[in-house]
Amino acid sequence: MLKYNLVLLFVLVSLFNYNRPIHFSEKEKIEVKDIYEEQRWIDSVYKKMTFEEKVGQLFMVAAYSNKDEAHYRSIDKLVTDYKIGGLIFFQGGPVRQAELTNRYQSKSKVPMLVGIDAEWGLSMRLDSTYKYPWNMTLGAIKDNSLIEKMGEQMAEQSKRLGINFTFSPVVDINTNSNNPIIGNRSFGETREIVADKALAYMNGLQKNGVFATAKHFPGHGDTSSDSHHTLPTVAFSKARIDSVEIYPYRKLIEKGLASVMVAHLNVPSLESQENLPSSLSSKVVTDILKNDLKFNGLIFTDALNMKGASNFKQPGDIDLAAFLAGNDVLLFAEDVPKAVLKFKEAFKKKTLTEKRLAYSVKKILKYKFKAGLKHYKPIALENLYEDLNKSEYDALNEKLFENAITTLQNKDEIIPITSLKTEKIAYVKIGDDSSDVFLNYLNEYAKVDEIKESTIELTLAKLQEYTKVIIGFHKADNIWKKNNPTFEEIRWINSILKQKKTILTFFTRPYSLPPTLDYASLEGLIMAYQNNNFTQKIVPEIIFGSTASKGRIPVSINDNFTVNSGIDTKEMKRLGFDVPENQGIDGSNLSKIDSIVKMAIDQKMTPGAQIVIARRGKVIYQKSFGNHTYTDNIPVQDDDLYDVASLTKILSTLPNLMQVYDKEEITLDEKLGNMLPVFKGSNKEDATLLDMLTHQARFQPWEAFYLKTLDETKHPNAKFYRKTQSKEFPYKVAENLYLRKDFNDTIINTIANSKLLPSKQYKYSDFSFILLKEYLELKTQKKLDVLANNNFYSLMGMNHTTYKPLEKFPLNQIIPTEEDKYYRYQTVQGNVHDMAAAMQGGVSGHAGLFSNALDVAKMMQMYLQNGTYGNNRFFSEKTMNAFNTCYFCDEDNRRGVGFDKPQLGTAGPTCGCLSMTSFGHTGFTGTMAWADPEKEIVYVFLSNRTYPDSNAANRLSRANIRENIQKIIYESIRD
Known part of the structure; x- marks a missing residue:
């Protein structure tokens, strides 16, 4: 009414103040102009219509996109011969429906309104389309803005498919738990819940250009039968219906509801004629809905083929009766030709007047104008499926269910x-x-x-x-x-x-x-x-x-x-799971990762891989790629175990050391000679813990300990090995290969007697972590594998993280690392790849650990949360800060304390696109774990690039596969 009052004001002011300036705001000018154009179009179209064409506008006919050509031709005929005003689509598929919509609209003199039942999304009728929660699920949500957002997305999808009306929301109040037809379609059992949720739903639809239809008036919530099959009775008083069932309609109408669907119900308190369906009752449609509630939007009947209505009158007669009762649009008319004849007869008898016909037809045309049908464009078929199934729809659905x-x-x-x-x-x-x-x-x-x-x-x-x-x-x-x-x-x-x-x-x-x-x-x-x-x-x-x-x-x-x-x-504070968009990540951009990994596998840089990406404590990407090897057909699964190689340093040795530090039982200035008595008097006794953990203690980078145990044929020497395990040969190096127990002393003594590098500078070495394992075991009197499991893994749910995995997992769940042709002469699978770690029985401080990507991410998330995970605090934030500090960056040493850090120049372990607050590590078998406090990101990449030949392992590194994936992650950040 406001718009028409503005037009009237404009006309009156023009007539009586023609010699005085008139001032309207820009918004008022645009509004008046729009109303004028709307009315002019409605009047011009209406004047050109024949009586039959006007009547045709009243019908919205059922159309399917899963039927045969005979059905499609029957719709063609109704469009061309009877000039029907609309289509309600039922079962089918989105592309087929779009093609049919274009076909039918091309034959229509006046573009048709298109409607669909989409209470929980287009998937209510169409395959390959999106499904949102039931209304009753939505009724459990406290945050109504989520439901409004859902309405916006539904409108976006409907508009993409050329749909103008969605016959939702259902505003029936389900006070009868045995209701056979409403049930989960209702938001709940109280008028407030239903009204609030329905209003949010309606606002979302209509603010995004699709008309909402509240149904089933005056209220189908407390019925014990289904109006599809019979005429249900609502036995409440008029006062009760007005107070409860009609309450949501009143609220929605006040806020601009576009349309209402009238149900086929027997409501004695509202209609005295026995068994007259509410859809055919002028007392219900006109007196209550139009006059009492002052609703001037479109009024749809419920489907006229439903037995609740069709048992009362025959096709044709029922259409006319529904129209005369006050409905504007006759939904699912069974026989349009017969109905048109009935309308003609009624017009001749003056039962039907031009005024009544014009009222509804012009209202229908008004909604066609509002829907943009004056400038109708066919539906674009390109990318239709993708547009109807965007990743952000999953993001919202995740939130809806989480909140419900x-x-x-x-x-x-x-x-x-x-x-x-x-x-x-x-x-x-x-x-x-x-x-x-x-x-x-x-x-x-x-x-x-x-x-x-x-x-x-x-x-x-x-x-x-x-x-x-x-x-x-x-x-x-x-x-x-x-x-x-x-x-x-x-x-x-x-x-x-x-x-x-x-x-x-x-x-x-x-x-x-x-x-x-x-x-x-x-x-x-x-x-x-x-x-x-x-x-x-x-x-x-x-x-x-x-x-x-x-x-x-x-x-x-x-x-x-x-x-x-x-x-x-x-x-x-445990890692959860979410879709990328909810955590400020563009999920579609992350899909580029898949092609990078596929390329690496196709080019034989690695047989397979696992990747986990988390942000803000939620895993947003978890995928496994390829197979265990190039020759088998065993696909990598998320719960398969990889040899994580040097990630052992920050997944096992370092966190245990940080706990000792946190208890103030050691300092970063502690000297190796005090930590391990065997180093007293050696050239390494004054090496500090800080220098060892930052790889500037002048230690040799590596020692091929295994070479000392080979015979002249380069095979394991019987002096050191046995084929069966025993007390004297306890350390399993590989299948049927056990090393004698005193060789660990040889390893430690070899390190103790090794030369120091000439100067104190950054040089990566495994020696520090081999020795720190010895220190931890000496101090705690527990083996490192037991220590790590008791202190961390068992508390954090890291059930796939372990040393010596063959003791806990089947062989086919463990990824092979190499076809060893220089030491063990067998497939290395389930036994650690690193030779030194293998010679320590599979448990070392620098290697030996097996895990899957998710478990590694849990440990990295614990670090990101400054020492907490779940209900456990493992060490203080102060300790985390102490270890995640680059103490020697100004001396060209990028290392933190045990952690690796981003490169200082051009070469280094990361993409070079993250801050120096980030930290992590890489491993020889093709692994990487990295965390970034600034962006709250955890990234884990596991592979077996060493298979089948570790000498070719650097191809994955030279191609920057891990780093390029990390770059995509950072390019995908949106907030």
């Missing part, structure tokens, strides 16, 4: 699980839908064993050795009406939770929570609402604390949980 998932029970704060070292956790799946993603992500945090037994008795027996049990109840989303647990499934759940501390997650609608569940015995209960990759990934984050639970259940469940129930859980 609701913790309903959390006795003794069982969620999140804090102490990983003392827990032994089992997983039991209930239900018949997939749970693979859920189990995989649980195992990213801790070792979680799936128990799969045929009976509950066998299951309980297996569970006896576990401290906690995680149960997932998994049912397919598309059977949401029938996904309640069976009696037997409930028996299994109750039996487990009575015996074990249990965290139970329902990956189903809230109404599937059974009243017979033993809630009193249950420690933790999470409602995930849906079963998909998002929820199966996020729930483990909540269980292990990398993400907090935030949702509030939007409906009441039995007598156990009232509407808006929910518990905020704690967030811990």
Whole structure:
């Protein structure tokens, strides 16, 4: 009305003040001009229409893009012969629908409005398109701005496909938990929840140029039957309906709602004629919706082929009755030719007037103008699929589900699980839908064993050795009406939770929570609402604390949980998982990494690789590439183990040393002679810890210790080796090859007796870390592998990080490193590649560790968090700062204390595109781990570039593969 008042004001002022200047703001001038152009177009189009063409505008006909040519020709005929005003598309695919839309629009005299049911996105009707959460899932979200953003994205996708109206949001208030048709399509059971969420949804759609349609008026939420099959009855009083069911409509209309869809309902308190559907009732459509609520937008009938309406009148008659009741658009008309004849007859009898016809037709034309159809352009088919499936849609979906998932029970704060070292956790799946993603992500945090037994008795027996049990109840989303647990499934759940501390997650609608569940015995209960990759990934984050639970259940469940129930859980500093865009990274740019790794594999720089990238505590990229070797067909998996070579220095030796330093039991000025008595009186006794860790202690870079143990044929000498392990030959160097126990003394003595380099300058050496292993073991009286596991790995969920991996993992999970033809004469797989580390039984301070990329990222994240991870503080921020300092940069030594740092000149270990606050290390087998406090980035690259021949290993390094990937990461940062 404001716009038309402005036009009237403009005309009156022009008539009565023609000799006086008139001043309008630029906004008012544009608005008046737009209104004038809109009205002129509407009037000009309407005047040129015949009666039949005007009537044709009232029909929005069902169209499919998954049918045959006969169907497509039938739509052609309705467009050309009956000049229908719109199409509502149903099942099909986006490209096919776009092609058909272009086809039909090209035949239409006046461009048609296109609508679609897209309550949770285009995927409600179309394959290969995007799917957002159910409304009931959205109802659990406290932050309505996320829902508005979803509406914006939905509008973007709809516009790309030439759609003007999306028949959503559903604003039915689901006060009947047994409602057979609304259920998850509702935002919840209170008018406030529904109104608030629907308003955000509507705002998102309409601010981005697509018209929202609130449905199903006057309210389908408390019905026990489905209007697709019969006429449901709403037995409430008029006052109750006005107060509850109509409340969301009133709120949305006040904020500019474009359209309303009227349901086929029997509402005796609103319409006295028995069994007259609300869609055909002028008391409902005209008196209440138009007059009482003052709604002047478009009014759509619900589909007229639905039995709730079609049982009342025949095609043609029902269309006319719906129009005379006050509806503007007749949706899913079954017989347009017959309906047009009925309209003609009514016009002749003056039952239908020109004024009534003009009112709706001009309103339809008005929305066509607003939709830009005056300047209609065909849909561009190029990149259509990509445009409808952008990575930022995943980013928002991640946030939506993260904010929705609701913790309903959390006795003794069982969620999140804090102490990983003392827990032994089992997983039991209930239900018949997939749970693979859920189990995989649980195992990213801790070792979680799936128990799969045929009976509950066998299951309980297996569970006896576990401290906690995680149960997932998994049912397919598309059977949401029938996904309640069976009696037997409930028996299994109750039996487990009575015996074990249990965290139970329902990956189903809230109404599937059974009243017979033993809630009193249950420690933790999470409602995930849906079963998909998002929820199966996020729930483990909540269980292990990398993400907090935030949702509030939007409906009441039995007598156990009232509407808006929910518990905020704690967030811990553990690596979580997210999509790049949510962490300020352009995910599409990261895809360039894939081609770089593929090129490296194709050019035989490495058979395969693992990469993990994290930002702000969230893994945003985790991929494995290639195969174990060039000749096998065993693909690299995320949980495969690589020999990380020199990364051992910062993953094992250094963090343990930092703990000793943090306790003030050693200083950086400590001398080697005091740390290891064997070095007293040697030329190295005055070497300080700082000099050793910065590689300027004048140590030799390397010593080929193994050469001393070979015979004249260059094979292992029987003097030093045996084929079987024994007390005298305990150190496993390779398969069926064991070194005698006293040779470690030879290694240490060789280092002690080696010459010093001529001057004190940076020269990388393994000797320091070989000796620091000896120091740590002497001081703690524990072997380094035990020390590292007890102090770090078991506490951090680094379950794939270990020395001597063959003692814990199958051979086929460990990547080979070399076909050794100079020392061990066999495939080196599961035994450390580094010869010196192998001669120390696989456990050394400079090499020997095996891990996967995610575990390495956890340690780097701990460093990035200044010594904390999970609920553990491993050392102080002060200690981290002390070790991440370049003390000798002005002397051309870039090294931190144990850590490598970015290059000072042109050559170095990084892309040269990050700050000097960053730190990390590289390894000979083709590994790299780097962390950047400034940009909060962790980057891990693992490979076996040494396979099959370590002499050719430098090809990966010369091609700057690791560095080029790092450069792409930094080029992808957007904030």
